[in-house]
Amino acid sequence: MEKINNLGIGVIGCGTRMSEVVKQLLKVNPENKIIGVYDPSEKSVEKFLNKFGKEIIVYENYLDLLRNKEINWILIGSINSAHKNQIIDSLKFEKNVFSEKPIAISEEECLEIKKEFDSKNLNFLISYPLRYSPHYLEIKKMIDSGKIGEI
Numbered sequence: 117m118e119k120i121n122n123l124g125i126g127v128i129g130c131g132t133r134m135s136e137v138v139k140q141l142l143k144v145n146p147e148n149k150i151i152g153v154y155d156p157s158e159k160s161v162e163k164f165l166n167k168f169g170k171e172i173i174v175y176e177n178y179l180d181l182l183r184n185k186e187i188n189w190i191l192i193g194s195i196n197s198a199h200k201n202q203i204i205d206s207l208k209f210e211k212n213v214f215s216e217k218p219i220a221i222s223e224e225e226c227l228e229i230k231k232e233f234d235s236k237n238l239n240f241l242i243s244y245p246l247r248y249s250p251h252y253l254e255i256k257k258m259i260d261s262g263k264i265g266e267i
């Protein structure tokens with residue numbers, strides 16, 4: 117498993133959630149580098165560049181981003197219906213993948229992703245942010261303690 121060190125990162129879908137993921141990756145290791153970004157929203161791209169640096173390459177489409185050989189990890193935070201193709205294409209370009217959930221919108225799409233992943237020696241991570249989000253952990257603690265009654 118590749119360490120979270122010295123990553124060359126490409127971002128597909130750079131809204132608020134993915135900006136937080138990038139912030140954490142840079143906090144873990146400032147040597148991690150955001151190399152490129154693709155998002156159909158110019159407003160989202162502009163906010164992302166203002167936060168993380170104007171030197172980040174902005175791509176017109178995600179396939180061009182995937183062709184960049186400096187990128188070894190792809191972070192996917194795009195619209196749900198686009199995840200399957202973006203994940204499979206990322207794997208075909210030999211990129212490790214971190215994707216927001218859901219990874220696909222049908223069982224068939226999940227099986228297509230699995231087939232491609234099984235043919236590679238890459239990392240594939242799915243984000244489950246509610247499992248570690250501080251406010252949800254506090255709610256869970258309150259439920260477990262009986263503070264809000266029986267559910």
